[in-house]
Amino acid sequence: MKEKFRQSMSWLHTWSGLILGWLIFVIFFTGTLSYFRHEITHWMQPETHESVVRDAAALDRAVDFLVKNAPDDAAGWLIALPDERMKTIEASWRKVRIDPKYGIRPEITQNFLDASTGENTNARKTHGGEFLYRFHIELYGMDKTLGRWIIGIATMAMFIAIITGIILHKRIFKDFFTFRGKKGVRSWMDAHIFTAVLALPYHVMITYSGLLLLMMILLPWNTEEFMREYNEMRAKMLEQPAEVISPDFEQYPPVSIVPLIADAEKRLGEKIGKIYISNPGQRNMLATFVPVRSDKITYTDRSRNADANVNYSLRNGRFYGEMRTEPISKAYSVFNALSTLHVARFADTFMRWLFFISGVMGTVMTATGLIIWVQKKAKAANKPFGRKLVEVLNIGGITGLAIATAAYFWANRLVPAYSADRMSWEVGVFFTVWVLTFIHPVIRDRKQAWIDQLWVCAGMFALIPVINAFTSPMNLFNAFSAGNMVVAGFDLTALVTGVLLAVTAVFVSGKKEVK
Amino acid sequence: MFNYSAKAVYRLDVATRTLLAVFGGYWGCAAVTLIVTRILPSDPKTAALTANMLFFILYTCVFIWVFSVRKPLYAWLGVGIPSAVFGLALLMWGGA
Numbered sequence: 224m225k226e227k228f229r230q231s232m233s234w235l236h237t238w239s240g241l242i243l244g245w246l247i248f249v250i251f252f253t254g255t256l257s258y259f260r261h262e263i264t265h266w267m268q269p270e271t272h273e274s275v276v277r278d279a280a281a282l283d284r285a286v287d288f289l290v291k292n293a294p295d296d297a298a299g300w301l302i303a304l305p306d307e308r309m310k311t312i313e314a315s316w317r318k319v320r321i322d323p324k325y326g327i328r329p330e331i332t333q334n335f336l337d338a339s340t341g342e343n344t345n346a347r348k349t350h351g352g353e354f355l356y357r358f359h360i361e362l363y364g365m366d367k368t369l370g371r372w373i374i375g376i377a378t379m380a381m382f383i384a385i386i387t388g389i390i391l392h393k394r395i396f397k398d399f400f401t402f403r404g405k406k407g408v409r410s411w412m413d414a415h416i417f418t419a420v421l422a423l424p425y426h427v428m429i430t431y432s433g434l435l436l437l438m439m440i441l442l443p444w445n446t447e448e449f450m451r452e453y454n455e456m457r458a459k460m461l462e463q464p465a466e467v468i469s470p471d472f473e474q475y476p477p478v479s480i481v482p483l484i485a486d487a488e489k490r491l492g493e494k495i496g497k498i499y500i501s502n503p504g505q506r507n508m509l510a511t512f513v514p515v516r517s518d519k520i521t522y523t524d525r526s527r528n529a530d531a532n533v534n535y536s537l538r539n540g541r542f543y544g545e546m547r548t549e550p551i552s553k554a555y556s557v558f559n560a561l562s563t564l565h566v567a568r569f570a571d572t573f574m575r576w577l578f579f580i581s582g583v584m585g586t587v588m589t590a591t592g593l594i595i596w597v598q599k600k601a602k603a604a605n606k607p608f609g610r611k612l613v614e615v616l617n618i619g620g621i622t623g624l625a626i627a628t629a630a631y632f633w634a635n636r637l638v639p640a641y642s643a644d645r646m647s648w649e650v651g652v653f654f655t656v657w658v659l660t661f662i663h664p665v666i667r668d669r670k671q672a673w674i675d676q677l678w679v680c681a682g683m684f685a686l687i688p689v690i691n692a693f694t695s696p697m698n699l700f701n702a703f704s705a706g707n708m709v710v711a712g713f714d715l716t717a718l719v720t721g722v723l724l725a726v727t728a729v730f731v732s733g734k735k736e737v738k
Numbered sequence: 739m740f741n742y743s744a745k746a747v748y749r750l751d752v753a754t755r756t757l758l759a760v761f762g763g764y765w766g767c768a769a770v771t772l773i774v775t776r777i778l779p780s781d782p783k784t785a786a787l788t789a790n791m792l793f794f795i796l797y798t799c800v801f802i803w804v805f806s807v808r809k810p811l812y813a814w815l816g817v818g819i820p821s822a823v824f825g826l827a828l829l830m831w832g833g834a
Contacts, residue, residue: 227808228806231805231806232802232805232806234805235801235802235805235806239801379794379797382794382798383798383801383802386798386802387801387802390802431794434794435790435791435794438790438793442768442771442790442793444768444772445768445771445772445775445786445789445790445793446786447786448782448783448785448786449783449786449787552780552781552784554780554784554787554788554791555784555787557791558787558791
């Protein structure tokens with residue numbers, strides 16, 4: 224009877240994993256890259272690469288920049304201070320637009336200023352890492368709600384696959400220390416189990432928290448309570464006609480923010496990361512100083528990125544008080560902890576890398592799972608068409624996505640920096656290349672198609688430092704010496720990825736195909 | 739002939755169990771979640787959050803139940819009875 228139970232778990236594991244397996248792979252892949260979405264965006268704006276040294280005086284020039292450039296109807300400004308992840312000063316403004324479907328939508332214009340001079344770098348327009356991040360929560364080019372439903376269903380299937388995988392795998396620790404190379408399907412199985420078990424707590428956490436983050440979409444019948452405050456606020460805002468009071472900076476010139484930052488850091492005992500400025504150019508011009516991140520994971524206020532902030536009048540620099548988030552219930556602590564873990568908001572560079580590596584484990588686990596299906600199940604079922612279909616989807620879905628991502632980075636440098644529709648060109652290249660990677664295995668022998676695509680992918684990633692050296696003032700070597708670890712890290716990671724893919728290509732070439 | 743019909747029965751079994759788990763499970767877990775939201779003594783927002791967090795775990799258990807019991811009847815009863823009880827309780831409580 225017990226064996227029967229494990230068999231049915233094996234069945235459930237296989238099918239819940241397979242049916243949405245490619246989608247799960249895409250979510251793992253793009254989601255893992257999202258841990259470095261700010262770093263990716265920085266790399267994709269080579270105009271900003273020379274901004275390395277932080278000079279406090281440049282922050283006041285960011286305020287001057289906003290005074291000169293922000294439109295009169297901007298509802299608020301944001302100044303984001305450079306840190307180890309973002310090398311520039313972000314000076315942005317936000318307009319409020321009333322959208323008939325989604326209600327109040329912010330419309331944000333971002334500018335990236337040099338951290339030492341405060342000059343606008345006029346960085347090229349790009350979706351940057353945001354594209355990959357958005358893709359892993361709502362796909363692309365469709366209604367956001369529909370996209371999130373699809374992602375949510377795939378995540379649910381993933382969760383079932385993980386739980387049943389744990390149940391059916393009884394020798395979890397023994398197999399952990401087993402790797403049999405060059406043994407056909409057994410090697411893939413060992414790789415699947417190794418990556419699954421090594422990062423198992425991570426896999427459970429990331430999938431379950433992913434479901435929780437989507438619960439407003441997936442469980443709409445029980446969200447009234449969460450939406451009540453927001454709906455009331457929205458109704459109030461829609462009631463009041465948005466009256467634009469023209470800012471008057473002659474009468475109310477903003478004071479220097481540099482001493483205010485020092486004071487705010489002293490009061491909070493944490494480094495300041497963001498400054499929100501509301502009512503710019505008005506009598507009641509207010510600046511809210513928010514820490515970079517909080518190391519505490521349970522009390523994080525999701526919207527403000529921290530559990531405390533301090534306010535100053537920007538007209539005379541007077542301290543307006545400290546806001547602390549209220550103590551929260553146990554359930555909320557759990558929810559906040561899980562969602563903070565999901566997005567690694569608390570993580571410093573080292574933790575971020577650990578999360579990234581765990582994400583890579585998940586990506587490899589999903590990919591090997593899909594490959595095992597072809598090698599084992601489809602062979603046993605003796606359905607040539609089904610096997611061919613799954614294998615084509617595997618090749619385009621796995622190596623194809625990696626190639627498309629590399630192509631996205633290449634397009635970033637090859638599409639002219641100031642052409643008007645370069646953002647849609649970058650995304651267009653991503654999808655065009657991805658489609659091509661599905662056509663290629665249809666016309667090519669499929670084992671050969673794997674090897675072809677692995678080599679193409681290896682080459683494209685390994686050459687990223689080269690294309691960067693030609694199209695940015697920074698290259699792998701002077702980025703190190705100048706201290707721009709973001710650009711150096713990106714180039715080095717791309718290079719290592721290329722080498723690992725080449726090793727995989729060699730491994731796959733040497734393997735006998737299971738016929 | 740016999741083989742063919744055995745295969746057809748198997749497919750029908752898988753198809754109905756899948757529909758049962760996906761939709762029946764969703765409906766049943768929704769009823770449980772709404773009841774739990776009302777029963778919990780904490781403030782409404784916390785109660786709804788706790789219940790929602792339970793939903794995904796419960797829904798996973800439904801899948802394991804539906805696909806592991808031997809007879810389809812057990813699968814239907816296992817999902818049907820709790821769904822009916824909690825659904826009825828919800829109705830008597832004054833609708834969803």
